[in-house]
Amino acid sequence: MLKKILTAAALATLLWSPAGAQQIDGAGATFPYPLYAKWAEAFNGQTGIKVNYQSIGSGGGIKQIKSKTVDFGATDMPLPVDELKESGLVQFPMVMGGVVPVVNVRGIEPDQLRLTGTVLADIFLAKIAKWNDKAIADLNPGLALPSQAIAVVHRSDGSGTTFIFAEYLSKVSPEWKEKVGASTSVKWPTGLGGKGNEGVAATTQRTNGAIGYVEYAYAKQNKMAHALMGNREGEFVAPNSESFQSAAAFAEWEKAPGFNLLLTDQPGKKSWPITGATFILMHVKAEKADSSKRALQFFEWSYKNGGAMADNLDYVPMPPKVVQMVQQVWRTVTGPDGKPVYTGAAGM
């Protein structure tokens, strides 16, 4: 008898626990994955809610949220307002970061080489093929540049990083815009492809005379020779959280419906020109109100408590002004009963 009761109790616990463990499912961009994973862990520790984020890529994230298999999608390439309306989605920026050009030329240290947007575009267009080309030498008097072929390294997989980089080149070089354009993957005029940020970093480090582009965190952690970029004001700035934040501060989010805003080539003397944000996508009409509520709870918590963790991983938190705007958007997310699923941090 006792045995039976014990078995029943054990069975009940087994059946109960999955229902009791609350979970949020998300999928998408790989760029913010390290940060989302860190946030998720800390959030789980405080609330017991598990965030299951799959970094399958922005394209995959958009597909998954449209087919409603996840509670939220994540993308580095913001969707245009029309597409958001059509699919019944809301979009908001979660965190920002910078893309930095990295080089591997003997004798060049981090923050030594100076480049401008047009020169960078010409290198990636294969119009500048040698390191001692006059265009590069003119920007870098006093730097010994070798007569070596430039090996361009780019992403071989589709990526939000590529989108931010190509979008910047499109802004500063009409020829790039016409011949290549901007997307998560493009038709590269030249170069070697590496898979993922780590692939580009590894290929650049192993190839003499290489130039590539990676997320700032990868350049910093691998101690790669990142270049100084000339920004819109003609100032040469180094990539760091200060210069990323400067670019973000000049962004006019209020003028961008659906937060469809790109942060490249922003004004400001200290602004890093190749800055970008990564976005969350959710359905306006939530089928599972509880899940959507928990997801918004997670994002609110992350805005509030995740700043230090973002800093540690070299991401840039959203400014408070933008967070307030995002919170307004959250109120438009309604459950099947037509009421907003989440009305602020009161429930926490």
Added chain:
Amino acid sequence: MTSIPATTAIEARIGRWARGQKRYDTAFRLGTTFFALLVLVLLGGVIVALVEGAAPALAKFKLGFLVTEEWNPVTDEFGALAPIYGTLVTSAIAMLIGVPISFGIALFITELCPPWLKRPIGTAIELLAGIPSIIYGIWGLFVFAPLLQDTVQPLLIDSLGNLPGIGFLFGGPPLGIGIFTAGLIFAIMVLPFITLVMRDVFETVPALLKESAYGLGATTWEVMWNIVLPYTRGGVMGGIMLGLGRALGETMAVTFVIGNAHDIHASLLAPGTTISAALANEFTEATTDIYLSSLIALGLILFIITFSVLVLAKLMLLRLQRSQGT
């Protein structure tokens, strides 16, 4: 007197037992038939899924898909020529280098090797076959490619690159990674497979045949070329095809070392891509439907290439057997 009912009882028991066995037999036959047919169903299912997925791309680009080099995700223009070229050329390099070396190793092990060395070499090759391809890729990128860039490739460019006729194959700057490096890595990867098959079939040659030839004064090479190889032709061909199959479908290692560029260059040292590398790289972020469909179409083409290679090998074998008259 008593033996008669006993016999019938035994007979009845045997009969029951036999009927039971027959049922088991039928069940067993049906079971195994089902498993065998399952393979055909799976194969058919894969073909149907590939054709269905590839249909939008093939409908849009028609046969031009096969002969266009353009691969532009921004404008949604796709052509498969560069990956097809890369797949065929890297596999060809792998075979050109891998087959003679494998033949040499197998010959050494079966004919010339001192007995105490046989086991260590055999085990080493088996271990080589067991290394996951991603390890080859990482090793290729971090160790092999820089070595090629600094030493082998400049040498090739300065020597072979100046030869008339084939010089264009070795032009351009030494990048370390590219079609040539991928081919070399492939050669190392297929080597153990081909070697092991060759060794095993060489060992099936009756000692009598070989000893007769040696008795007539034949050299080791003559025995190998005139006795062993004709005797084991089918097995050797099978080993080569096994290696070729692996090279054609290889994914992770090639992604690391080929450069992943959708271009066709005359130079073998330039970056390129293969079908499987393109699939591995681009599936995650194939945002438009036609992009995804084009990638599936690439998969279908790889399927057809592998299938044709298999068919060609079988045909070649048939013709060889016929000309031999056996």
